[in-house]
Amino acid sequence: MARKTSKAVLVRREEKRLEILRAAARTFNEKGFHNTTIDDLCEILGLSKPTVYYYVKDKEALLFECSRIATADLHSAIRKARDDGRNGWERLRNIFVAYAQIMTTDFGKCLILTRANDMSPESSTRLWDGRRRLNSEVREVIEQGIEDGSIRKCDPKSVSFALFGSFNWIAHWYREDGEEDPREIAEKFFDLFQFGLAVDRPANSS
Amino acid sequence: MARKTSKAVLVRREEKRLEILRAAARTFNEKGFHNTTIDDLCEILGLSKPTVYYYVKDKEALLFECSRIATADLHSAIRKARDDGRNGWERLRNIFVAYAQIMTTDFGKCLILTRANDMSPESSTRLWDGRRRLNSEVREVIEQGIEDGSIRKCDPKSVSFALFGSFNWIAHWYREDGEEDPREIAEKFFDLFQFGLAVDRPANSS
């Protein structure tokens, strides 16, 4: 009669798969998707190519899975973070502190350091849907902040682009052994976005 | 006896070469360096592969030349722009207005949308040297602004990272047929970086 695969075997398989994905994410970030060969990953992992293909469908699936994990982590972290804010500004801040923490992980960096068109249109469409939701949520939170008086009147679209730019670019320069951790970086950026660089505020700016 | 190549022939050759580089830059930005084949470019240009290789050494040289042109344009534009400022803040603003204008061209976008390690170490080192000079100049200008009182006391490194992040990321979303041109985008970003999003300024922030 049929044998059941135990939970322990499934867990071990998933751990092995995650190990492969982590190695892929790190190497994609360091060398680029196309400059990374499956043989590169095999060397890092101490496995053969058919073994890698035992766990993932193809090279594109490696990238898709890395990106999918990052997107899931991002949404989960942001869902927790945003609900703590008392007004638009605090929610915005909480969202981006969470954002910085995810986008400095290997999976998170993948979202920034690789290209959507290295994946199939189906795959990149699925990921982009999640991305679009986050974009529109950020704009809504900015609008809430304008309404509740915690954010000055501004163009939410432009602010959103500037914020995402600053935070996305962290993936390019952040190092785990750097001077600041992601939370400190996020706090500093938010101080800047909160008060700007001007020494004095013109009377009409509120 | 030796024949001289006339200036007209040299000009025409250089124009043809620039045409090839422009097509390369646009396609690298749209599809990615590795997803772009020489055959793709031939189709766009209406030329054969050996003809492309008549004008450029190899595929990597295409990317290097695109990046080199962008870097030269950047330094030229910034050299002109920064000298007009009366204080640190104005110079900073002028630098980034110029920066936005170059980084939204096809060559400029190449600097952001491709990877340094798609080029040889020699090539990317040469380009990085120029990049590093710009980075340190921006920090110096921020420090000048703090000294002359046009920029509030802040961490120049952090501000520099945030500014470059916002401006570099423009390459990812800017479209020529979009609502705003690069100067307008830069002005809006600088309004944000100048006054921040806070409605009021705490007394100790200057």
Next chain:
DNA sequence: GAAAAACCCTACTGATTGGTAAGTTTTTGT
């Protein structure tokens, strides 16, 4: 007008790499 140079082409080569066939070995479940 002729030779040199510029500019162009088709057909091809060779290297690389994603992915698999056809197994073997190890582990697990009964």
Next chain:
DNA sequence: ACAAAAACTTACCAATCAGTAGGGTTTTTC
């Protein structure tokens, strides 16, 4: 203890694409 499943391997294939050999055609210079 044995059979099934999981996990793994070597050797190989096929497709792709960067780049070139060996020219031909057009333009330019003298």
